[in-house]
Amino acid sequence: MQTEPIHERALKTIYYGVLDRMAGRRGLSRFVPVGLEPFCDITKRLPHDGFRMVFDVGANVGKMTRRFGRLLPDAQVHAFEPVGETYDTLRRQTARLPNVTCVQAALGAEEAKVDIVLQRHSAVNSLRHAGAPANGRPVETIKVTTLNRYCEDRSIEHINYLKIDAEGTDMDVLRGGRRMLDDGHVDFVQAEVGFDADNPALVPFSTCYNYFADRGYLLFGLYHQTLEWSGRPYLHFCDAVFVAERIAGRSAKPRAKAVELEHQERRRTG
Template identity: 25%
Template sequence: MNWKYLTGKTFSSLEQGLLKLQLNFISKNYPYGRNWMFDAKRILAKEPSVIVDAGANIGSISKELSYWFPLAKIIAFEPVKHTFDQLLKHLGNYPNIIFFQKALGAAPGKITIEINRENTINSIKATYNSENIIGKEEIEVVRLEEVLLEQQIDQIDIIKIDVEGFEFEVLEGQGSLINQTKIILLEVGYEREITKVHFSDVEAFMEQKGFMLCGIYETRRNLFDKRKLWYSNNLYVKKELLNS
């Protein structure tokens, strides 16, 4: 294994360990833009009560969210059965996580999705190389606003969205609840492609809805031209929260 990789991984583990001590000195002096959950915790200034994980996959983000925000109710959505079963296997005993085997979208209904060998890139929008497709599955799509109202929830502290190009449909499905949302973390692309919502479109939408870009995380560069950005996870915060 490459020694640079090992060194970087060791320092990263030490850094994460220090953050999780949640010392006041670290909270005040640690630079923004390195760990989005830690940044969100500092921006909110108080413990969140509701977090949504749209595109939970097998639960790695929900697990981290549960650590950083142990008092929050985390609502995890994952539509693909095999992936959802893995999610339950990993996190089914977490009392603060609610699981839905559903996709989020702009309108309720049923849709057929192609299942990829790599479960992290299953997408409602994309059709991949047939060699990578191992089957098809009909999934249920629901509006987030309707699900949360059924749960008697009328606000969202944090929503993380990673749904391979379906992000705007998820945001539309929030309905009026987007006005009661404090922080949005979503994957954005810097080139026009079907599995990524474009940065400029996201910026325009967020500006219209009263959000400001406050962090860019886990940036990836174009596989064939390292001069170009490919995608990143971007943190948007309601402007009124920043002014409080």
């Protein structure tokens, strides 16, 4: 597994800590440059929209879950992590966030129970390892459900923000939530995408882009860009955020009106 240099990881911790505080305050978020933090950009573009339902699929130990829980105190955050030991850590890390619900399950294309080979680092555990030779490594049976079924069972009709980090099985998560997506019940989707088609741990950006384009979603932005750690000069992966066209259209109309009024004022005073 490739590892990020320690000094870069430390600087990112400080950097994202500052962005988190700014993203949580509408008055400050407007000063953050576009492209650094999705919630700051969303606040600028959609100042009157509030998030009430957030899904963190592939929560691992809860780094992003905690960010969601703190930044969006009025939202319900559902965090999915199937591996027992990692799930226990997730629960401990989010115990003081009353708006977070932890779910010990993976989301996939269909409901199942599968055996996966556990990896040395919890962040790379994946359904891709189901049925692989154990080679002495521990194996755990995990529960897989679908986005559609989970929402149906809990009468969840709408998701404002869906974050997916499923280590290469992100498309299966989307297939299992096709009804929610096709019916327009998801506003924003954040997916980890790669730019090397030969890397099975990352869904190629083009695959993800085309999938969302076919369902009426636009690319909102690319965030948390990470260069190839080997030193080769190309982009390794990033978080791609997509927005439903109906949301983008709702934002564009008042902005267009404001621009037109500004032009009228310039002509009047010019």
